[in-house]
Amino acid sequence: EAGVVQSPRYKIIEKKQPVAFWCNPISGHNTLYWYRQNLGQGPELLIRYENEEAVDDSQLPKDRFSAERLKGVDSTLKIQPAELGDSAVYLCASSFLGPANTGELFFGEGSRLTVL
Amino acid sequence: AQTVTQSQPEMSVQEAETVTLSCTYDTSESDYYLFWYKQPPSRQMILVIRQEAYKQQNATENRFSVNFQKAAKSFSLKISDSQLGDAAMYFCAYRSGQGAQKLVFGQGTRLTINP
Numbered sequence: 001e002a003g004v005v006q007s008p009r010y011k012i013i014e015k016k017q018p019v020a021f022w023c024n025p026i027s028g029h030n031t032l033y034w035y036r037q038n039l040g041q042g043p044e045l046l047i048r049y050e051n052e053e054a055v056d057d058s059q060l061p062k063d064r065f066s067a068e069r070l071k072g073v074d075s076t077l078k079i080q081p082a083e084l085g086d087s088a089v090y091l092c093a094s095s096f097l098g099p100a101n102t103g104e105l106f107f108g109e110g111s112r113l114t115v116l
Numbered sequence: 117a118q119t120v121t122q123s124q125p126e127m128s129v130q131e132a133e134t135v136t137l138s139c140t141y142d143t144s145e146s147d148y149y150l151f152w153y154k155q156p157p158s159r160q161m162i163l164v165i166r167q168e169a170y171k172q173q174n175a176t177e178n179r180f181s182v183n184f185q186k187a188a189k190s191f192s193l194k195i196s197d198s199q200l201g202d203a204a205m206y207f208c209a210y211r212s213g214q215g216a217q218k219l220v221f222g223q224g225t226r227l228t229i230n231p
Contacts, residue, residue, distance in 0.1 A: 042221030
């Protein structure tokens, strides 16, 4: 079974430039998460989707961040314009929310963003 | 809001020895899940062990076990017979049993295994 796939793995941009990250969750997983992980810190949730609906985006900086999950499968996270403080690893995770929900999230390898 | 605290930024242990990583959490809920995740350098985060709050028995997975103290809101991870491949960042995480399905993570503990 394929895991959560993210791309790109690494991205270096100059401040004020746009950047986008893509995530393909595990097949059949209806819930998708984007987390941001600063260096040496634990991940922090940016947005959570249940199918196509963003059910928790309270921590997403909406002035510059946007996300979408078309058809309830793949998702894209965009930053425009990027700021120096956006340098971090952006993690995508997926899970299956259902009666037998074990609560486990499956993570991708992350997209490491460096803003110069 | 729930919070998770890992008070040990770094730990080290000799290969084949036992090490315990600490985690405390704060919640007013009675139904929840606790997790330990492992994040090797530049690699994806993977689940090590999971504990349901309604279960009194501590979870075990091979060399990994937890000490779940619900009243004290403590959830420590014990790694027995430490191996070089255990070197990683370890994150404790909390998930509500109802409502929000997100994981709330601690700050992490970097574990070094000395050969």
